[in-house]
Amino acid sequence: MKKHKTTLRDIANAANVSMMSVSRALRGGAGVSGDLRTRITQLAEELGYVPNRLSYELGQQKNTMTVGVVIPHFGNSFFTSILQQIESTLFTHGYRILLACSFNNPIKEFHDISALLERQVDGIIWAPVVYDEGRRAAELIMKQNCPLVFIDRKIPGINTDSVVVDDRHGALAAMRHLTGMGLRKIAYFGARLDSYVTQERRSGYLAGLREAGIEVRGDWMFRTGNDMIAGQSAVAQLMERKDPVEAIFCFNDMLAVGTELELLNRGIRIPEDIMLVGFGGGFESGIVRVPITSVHQDENALATAAAELLLTRMNNPTMKLPAVERVIPTSLIVRESTQRRPTVQSGEKPPANPPARPASKRKSR
Amino acid sequence: MKKHKTTLRDIANAANVSMMSVSRALRGGAGVSGDLRTRITQLAEELGYVPNRLSYELGQQKNTMTVGVVIPHFGNSFFTSILQQIESTLFTHGYRILLACSFNNPIKEFHDISALLERQVDGIIWAPVVYDEGRRAAELIMKQNCPLVFIDRKIPGINTDSVVVDDRHGALAAMRHLTGMGLRKIAYFGARLDSYVTQERRSGYLAGLREAGIEVRGDWMFRTGNDMIAGQSAVAQLMERKDPVEAIFCFNDMLAVGTELELLNRGIRIPEDIMLVGFGGGFESGIVRVPITSVHQDENALATAAAELLLTRMNNPTMKLPAVERVIPTSLIVRESTQRRPTVQSGEKPPANPPARPASKRKSR
DNA sequence: CTGAAAGCGCTAACAA
DNA sequence: TTGTTAGCGCTTTCAG
Numbered sequence: 001m002k003k004h005k006t007t008l009r010d011i012a013n014a015a016n017v018s019m020m021s022v023s024r025a026l027r028g029g030a031g032v033s034g035d036l037r038t039r040i041t042q043l044a045e046e047l048g049y050v051p052n053r054l055s056y057e058l059g060q061q062k063n064t065m066t067v068g069v070v071i072p073h074f075g076n077s078f079f080t081s082i083l084q085q086i087e088s089t090l091f092t093h094g095y096r097i098l099l100a101c102s103f104n105n106p107i108k109e110f111h112d113i114s115a116l117l118e119r120q121v122d123g124i125i126w127a128p129v130v131y132d133e134g135r136r137a138a139e140l141i142m143k144q145n146c147p148l149v150f151i152d153r154k155i156p157g158i159n160t161d162s163v164v165v166d167d168r169h170g171a172l173a174a175m176r177h178l179t180g181m182g183l184r185k186i187a188y189f190g191a192r193l194d195s196y197v198t199q200e201r202r203s204g205y206l207a208g209l210r211e212a213g214i215e216v217r218g219d220w221m222f223r224t225g226n227d228m229i230a231g232q233s234a235v236a237q238l239m240e241r242k243d244p245v246e247a248i249f250c251f252n253d254m255l256a257v258g259t260e261l262e263l264l265n266r267g268i269r270i271p272e273d274i275m276l277v278g279f280g281g282g283f284e285s286g287i288v289r290v291p292i293t294s295v296h297q298d299e300n301a302l303a304t305a306a307a308e309l310l311l312t313r314m315n316n317p318t319m320k321l322p323a324v325e326r327v328i329p330t331s332l333i334v335r336e337s338t339q340r341r342p343t344v345q346s347g348e349k350p351p352a353n354p355p356a357r358p359a360s361k362r363k364s365r
Numbered sequence: 366m367k368k369h370k371t372t373l374r375d376i377a378n379a380a381n382v383s384m385m386s387v388s389r390a391l392r393g394g395a396g397v398s399g400d401l402r403t404r405i406t407q408l409a410e411e412l413g414y415v416p417n418r419l420s421y422e423l424g425q426q427k428n429t430m431t432v433g434v435v436i437p438h439f440g441n442s443f444f445t446s447i448l449q450q451i452e453s454t455l456f457t458h459g460y461r462i463l464l465a466c467s468f469n470n471p472i473k474e475f476h477d478i479s480a481l482l483e484r485q486v487d488g489i490i491w492a493p494v495v496y497d498e499g500r501r502a503a504e505l506i507m508k509q510n511c512p513l514v515f516i517d518r519k520i521p522g523i524n525t526d527s528v529v530v531d532d533r534h535g536a537l538a539a540m541r542h543l544t545g546m547g548l549r550k551i552a553y554f555g556a557r558l559d560s561y562v563t564q565e566r567r568s569g570y571l572a573g574l575r576e577a578g579i580e581v582r583g584d585w586m587f588r589t590g591n592d593m594i595a596g597q598s599a600v601a602q603l604m605e606r607k608d609p610v611e612a613i614f615c616f617n618d619m620l621a622v623g624t625e626l627e628l629l630n631r632g633i634r635i636p637e638d639i640m641l642v643g644f645g646g647g648f649e650s651g652i653v654r655v656p657i658t659s660v661h662q663d664e665n666a667l668a669t670a671a672a673e674l675l676l677t678r679m680n681n682p683t684m685k686l687p688a689v690e691r692v693i694p695t696s697l698i699v700r701e702s703t704q705r706r707p708t709v710q711s712g713e714k715p716p717a718n719p720p721a722r723p724a725s726k727r728k729s730r
Numbered sequence: 731c732t733g734a735a736a737g738c739g740c741t742a743a744c745a746a
Numbered sequence: 747t748t749g750t751t752a753g754c755g756c757t758t759t760c761a762g
Contacts, residue, residue, distance in 0.1 A: 004426075005509055007739060018749045023741065031747060048508030053483040054419045054429070055739035058754050061369075064419070066463070066484065074449040084439040087466045091473070096480050098431070099464040101452045108456070115461050118418040119431065143413030144370055228648070257652050283593070287622050289654035372755060383733045388757065396731060420755035423738050 006047040014047070015040055026051070057120065067310065068116030068124040070100045070109065075227060076254050077282040078299060079127065082151065085303030086125060093311055095122070104193065106133035113137040123147040123310045128155050130195050147313035151306040153196040161309045163302055163326045167200035167279075168207070170295040170330030171249070174277045175208020177293070177332055178247050181340065183275065184212070185245040187220045189234045189255055198251070201279060205249055226251060231258020239266065246275065247338070253280035256292050260337070264289060276337040281330075291335035301328050371412040379412070380405055391416070422485065432675065433481030433489040435465045435474065440592060441619050442647040443664060444492065447516065450668030451490060458676055460487070469558065471498035478502040488512040488675045493520050495560050512678035516671040518561040519690075526674045528667055528691045532565035532644075533572070535660040535695030536614070539642045540573020542658070542697055543612050546705065548640065549577070552585045552610040554599045554620055563616070566644060570614055591616060596623020604631065611640065612703070618645035621657050625702070629654060641702040646695075656700035666693050 008026075012019045017036065025032045025040040026049075032040075057064045069086055071079040087097050098121055100112035106129050116124060117140065124141055126148060128134035138158040141148045150162035178186055188205045191198045202221075209216050222237060224230040231250070238245065250256035256278030263270055270276050270290045278285045281296025305326045313321075373391075377384040382401065390397045390405040391414075397405075408414075422429045434451055436444040452462050463486055465477035471494050481489060482505065489506055491513060493499035503523040506513045515527035543551055553570045556563045567586075574581050587602060589595040596615070603610065615621035621643030628635055635641050635655045643650045646661025670691045 008741095009739080019739090020741080020750085021748060024748090027741095033747060036747085048505060050479065050482045050505070050509060052423075052485060052739055054485050055423050055754085056741075058417075058420050058423055058738095058756095059740045060742080061754065064484075069464075074445050080439050080445050083464075084466060087464065088468070096484070097464045099434075099448075099452065099462045101449060103453070114415065117415045119429075119461070120417060120419050140413060140415070144415060228652075261652065284649075284652065287593075287626065287649070288652050373757095374755075384756080385734085385758095386732060389732090392757095398731065401731085417755055420738085421757075423740095423754090424756050425758080426738065 005052075006044075006049045007052070008049075010047060011040060011043050011049060015043055063122045063314070064120045065094050066096045066098055066119065066121050067314075068098045068100065068113075068119075068121040068126075070102060070112055070116070070124065070126040070128075072102050072104050072109075072127055072129050074101065076252070076280065076284060078252075078280055078297075079152075081282075081299035082127075082303040082306075085300045086307050089304055089307035090311075102129055104129050106130060109134060110137045113141060117141065117144055117146060121146065123149070123314045125149050125151050125306050125310055127152045128195075129153075130193055131155065145317070147310055147317075149306045149310045149313070151302060155196075159323050161313065161324050161326075163305045163309065163328065164196070165297045165302060166327050166329050167197055168204040170279065170297065170332075171201045171204025172207050172211075173330065173332045174249060174279070174293070174295050175205060176211070177334065177338060178249070178275065178277065179208060179212035179214070181275075181338075183246045184214050185220070185243070186214075186247045186249055187222065187238060187245040189222050189224050189231070189248055189250045189259060191226050191251045192223050201251060220245065224251075224255065227254050228258030228261070231255050231260070232262045235259055235262040235266070244274075247277065248274060249277045251279060253278040253282050253285040253292070253294055256294070257284055257288055260288055260290060260292060270337050271339060281333055285333075286335065290337050293335045293338040294333050296331045296333045298328055298330075370417075371409075371414045372417070373414075375412060376405060376408050376414060379408055428487045428679070429485045430459050431461045431463055431484065431486050432679075433463045433465065433478075433484075433486040433491075435467060435477050435481070435489065435491040435493075437467050437469050437474075437492055437494050439466065441617070441645065441649065443617075443645055443662075444517075446647075446664035447492075447668040447671075450665045451672050454669055454672035455676075467494055469494050471495060474499060475502045478506060482506065482509055482511060486511065488514070488679045490514050490516050490671050490675055492517045493560075495558060496520065510682070512675055512682075514671045514675045514678070516667060520561075524688050526678065526689050526691075528670045528674065528693065529561070530662045530667060531692050531694050532562055533569040535644065535662065535697075536566045536569025537572050537576075538695065538697045539614055539644070539658070539660050540570060541576070542699065542703060543614070543640065543642065544573060544577035544579070546640075546703075548611045549579050550585070550608070550610040551579075551612045551614055552587065552603060554587050554589050554596070554613055554615045554624060556591050556616045557588050566616060585610065589616075589620065592619050593623030593626070596620050596625070597627045600624055600627040600631070609639075612642065613639060614642045614644075616644060618643040618647050618650040618657070618659055621659070622649055622653055625653055625655060625657060635702050636704060646698050650698075651700070655702050658700045658703040659698050661696045661698045663693055663695075 008019045008022050011022045022040050025037040026044055074080055098116055102109035102112055109129055134155050138155050148160045154162045190202055206216060222234045224234040250259055256276055260276055268274055276292055278292045278294040281294045285292040285294040373384045373387050376387045387405050390402040391409055432455060439445055463481055467474035467477055474494055499520050503520050513525045519527045555567055587599045589599040615624055621641055625641055633639055641657055643657045643659040646659045650657040650659040
């Protein structure tokens with residue numbers, strides 16, 4: 001029973017040749033007799049030889065063909081889709097993914113980044129948790145001359161490529177959609193954490209109010225979490241008010257879904273009593289009882305752009321191009337949750353409930 | 366501008382000491398004067414030194430503290446949750462994740478596995494695509510003496526640890542739930558691919574029929590895809606029959622969601638006209654208009670068990686314990702889609718629509 | 731307390 | 747066509 005992994009030397013010994021011959025034979029390079037090559041190939045197969053990429057990299061100072069990806073969580077389909085698309089894109093170029101999930105914890109995030117660098121990744125794609133705390137990690141990366149691309153979120157002052165969603169305009173479009181229908185009392189269910197995305201979307205909300213000449217009221221803005229449960233409690237808070245709002249703009253879709261469930265639960269009708277808008281455009285917002293209008297962000301475009309920016313940097317390590325920022329536009333998916341529908345005549349069948357977009361291809365086991 | 370990453374030698378040169386002193390100082394070991402240590406630590410900080418774990422591993426034949434995870438897709442929350450839980454569990458033990466997604470492609474899967482082995486992962490957690498095609502990859506892993514744990518699916522004949530869901534009993538429980546209400550015409554929307562899971566669930570469906578003394582009819586079994594769209598077309602096929610079924614048991618939740626949307630779209634009522642059961646118990650099945658009864662599988666338990674099995678193996682590389690199989694039980698979440706409700710009196714408010722489980726903590730950006 | 735030598739697996743460069 | 751040497755970054759000996 002062998003106890004260590006098969007190495008070139010093992011094969012060399014077994015075949016009674018030098019390691020170099022084995023190396024050459026196995027990599028298909030020239031300079032080996034066909035005879036020897038077949039013998040060695042077969043031997044390698046038998047012994048279950050797998051080349052050690054680590055030592056290769058070490059010796060040749062070549063790339064590890066591994067890139068690090070750091071995301072803050074797996075809470076919805078957003079980062080999941082991104083991860084999938086990154087994996088897919090980079091795979092076609094021979095790269096592998098070292099994954100880290102910061103769980104919105106800046107401490108873990110720093111450890112994650114260090115671990116990636118220790119493992120000599122060729123590049124990093126990173127969606128940082130919050131504004132400030134990531135700076136130390138970012139500077140560490142830059143010091144290594146390790147290509148870095150921010151995705152979805154960025155850390156100001158770090159001069160590197162980034163791909164972001166046009167959160168501000170997305171939010172603004174949603175607001176215009178609401179104010180365009182004459183609504184004026186619009187609440188915002190927003191994120192507690194202070195990130196790039198948070199700020200952008202809130203700023204879009206505020207701009208929407210301003211544009212429509214609506215006074216900004218602090219008590220219309222709720223600092224909630226981002227998940228379904230947060231929707232429940234936010235609605236509870238909202239309902240304590242005597243002054244009901246006409247619409248709620250949610251920071252994201254999971255929050256919007258939770259909000260919808262809770263509203264319906266309380267017998268509040270959507271959109272008749274309150275209109276609802278989410279952000280994300282994932283499948284979640286499309287399958288609920290009252291499909292939710294949502295700002296769609298193209299995760300695939302986002303991920304592909306990030307992967308391609310990174311590839312460019314990795315392929316041109318010396319070239320000192322200025323940092324580029326790619327902004328991926330959003331689009332508003334209008335669904336029932338913001339549609340004025342004609343009053344249903346008694347006895348009339350309620351309107352059908354088609355998903356506004358064709359059902360996605362999401363699979364399961 | 367430096368062009369290479371800072372190494373121990375760089376620091377040694379800068380400090381005019383030997384590499385060994387630097388090594389000792391940085392790792393906090395004994396045998397360095399406090400004076401020298403602070404000087405070196407500071408220097409390392411300045412130069413942005415990050416130790417090279419690859420060379421460490423190479424020199425010492427130590428662990429890379431990296432494990433490979435291979436999943437077939439990100440289509441729903443199932444593997445996503447698993448991935449998250451694995452990351453979380455292994456992180457606390459200092460391990461990192463090298464991620465590969467086979468996209469249900471056995472060819473890519475083999476490349477993925479090879480890539481992981483080349484990168485000297487300390488272990489692998491793997492949800493293989495299909496029965497047979499993965500065997501070659503599995504044997505390659507075993508040859509390396511690389512600990513392997515199958516998760517959710519397994520390849521028969523490969524003697525290694527595995528953690529699976531009790532798919533068969535889960536499906537059977539769902540069927541009993543239906544037949545217990547006197548239903549006899551129960552369709553199965555099943556997966557096209559022939560995997561471990563596929564077979565187990567179908568076998569549970571068939572067992573359920575048999576138990577209830579119901580004749581198995583081939584035209585009740587639909588070989589569909591696993592995604593929302595598949596639900597649409599499956600319903601279309603189903604509707605061509607003159608002989609309507611009383612219930613549909615779906616291979617998974619996304620399929621069930623697609624099925625529900627299409628049924629409702631066609632004006633078919635759930636559960637009055639057709640009852641519906643899914644499999645997975647993810648949040649997807651709980652947020653739709655008519656919340657769907659679903660067989661819940663505990664992804665966290667699954668992932669944790671897999672991670673722990675792997676940790677045990679990695680910590681005892683020589684110990685030759687027999688392969689263990691852990692079976693994670695399922696539970697049936699009964700929701701509206703299979704509830705006989707009292708006929709709604711005209712004018713009466715329809716029953717509220719509470720999620721059967723508390724809303725999950727799924728977040729968004 | 732500090733340093734020099736050897737080696738992990740592999741390959742480029744140079745012999746033979 | 748084949749083999750030898752040296753070195754990637756680091757650490758474990760063993761000496762000073």
